[in-house]
Amino acid sequence: MKSVYRVLAYLVALEVVVQAAAIAFAVAGLGAWISQGGVLDAAAMESESTEFTGVAGFMVHGINGQMILPLIALLLLLSSFFAGIPGGVLWAGLVLLTVVVQVLLGIFGHGAPVLGLLHGAVALVLFSLAVVAARRSETALRAADDVVAPGTAGVA
């Protein structure tokens, strides 16, 4: 279960990278589209028919951020109960809490753009927490390897 925890924690970190890349792709594509004559207002933004290179970035960011990342963070917390990593539950809990904060900042940033500043900054906090959690599990895995009896390595 320590390995599961480790994989899930690194997945959270990877997802933060995907989120950053997707939104940068979308914003760059939007800028290019507008400079080529595309017109964006609320009606166009809310129309699911608006098409430009990078528009998928908005969808990936939304689905990933609101559905997949919370699911991974939840699974990380559940795995922490069984992994027996010192501080593992705490770090997994912090990851999940940060994901919840990120979703709320993302959603309510539509009405209060200043929240977007926090959303971007907290993304790096989430990345760091996920990496710390993963490194904790690695330390625990090594410790477990050190104490196993000869002939049983890898069975744990």
Next chain:
Amino acid sequence: MPARRLLAALLATGVVLVPLAWLWQASLLPATYAVTDMGIPDDGRGSTGHAGHGVHAGGRSVETLTGPVGEPADVDVELVVREGPAGYTLNGTSPGPVIRAELGQLVQVRLVNESVADGTTLHWHGVDVPNAEDGVAGVTQDAVPVGGSHTYRFRVNRAGTFWYHSHQVSHEQVRRGLLGALVVTPPGGVGTRDELALVHLYDGTRTVNGRGGETHVDAVDGERVRVRVINTDNAPMSAWVPGSPVRVVAVDGTDVHEPGELRDVAVEITGGARADLEVVAPARVELGGAAVLVGERVPAPAPRPVAELDLLTYGTPAPLGVDPAAASRSFRYVIGRSPGFLDGVPGMWWTINGHTYPDVPMFTVAEGDVVRMRLENRSGDGHPMHLHGHHAVVLSRDGVPATGSPWWVDTLQVGDGETYEIAFVADNPGVWTDHCHNLPHAVEGLLAHLMYEGVSTPYRVGGPNTPE
């Protein structure tokens, strides 16, 4: 793993998962349900019921609340709808044919579904039709299946700009073109040249009456021209007239009282709403990526002005015809957003008065009531709120009273953080949808109903009926 630690881990897992599973299970909708059995009854007099304890109305059925029967129609139209790879058409076109009628005429429209696989209906957006003619699948009728037909009959008792669209799988069918314009003029017309600008995004391209780019309208210099702008999309667009004056002579099918001349001001028209602009040729009506060119040698295009028309103070006061102080019912419609499950699907869903669909309020009134409603938006996003079957007058925004022309709406943009007080007369019995006209938002639960005491519906949402 020692047994005691395993037990603790299992317990912790249960503590996390059991509430989630319970919330998930509680969110599941029955396969079919009557909207009148749904939600938290709210009689607007301070007492609210409990979710799931529907208002068992009995009495009159929605089916009996039809338009005039047995009288010959003044305007008789057949609309054959088809589904193709590029979208939907009505009599071979999208937008569908413009239906024109004079005030007081009886309009009859026979909808024939030739090939729309999901079934379809027609809703008369902004026309306060009798309930059975309202075209909401699962509420006022069953969706018309392929090969089926349905006839709508109603008298048009308000001159203005309206539109029609599907109210079955509407977020999909409207976006892909199942819509058209309905124009009601006073007998003899409006006294100026009368033009239509139905705006819709097809595959991301803004079009006017189905054509992209610039639309030309013939007019001689100095001629007054009314341009009826209809926003058929999901969210606000703007109209502006660079370099020449404009008056907003009507909003949502209702004349503005003594509209003043505007210059370099943008007019916001939210999703589903209409604004009639009166310009003097030559003029250019910019619609954000498309334009209507009225007459010859029109002014050059210009970016959208920063200043925006505020209808709260536009025009001059006139009698409302309704006394909000005498309101016999008072409702709150507070829009929020929270994480949870909607029919088993996790996500960030809209809430109304703190609850997700279907635990939304069921606003209950009796015929003759004067109703006040407070629309509050704390959801992080703007919403074009649309009440079927009624026009409401705006009393105030964020506590600031309306001081201009009576501002009657059927579709009102409530921005994030805004609060509107509106009032209307309950003069059209039935079961009426009261929802966000950003149609995907309605799918996401921003949808409630207004029902009259003593009215019931035999129709059910679910099965073939998916109104949103």
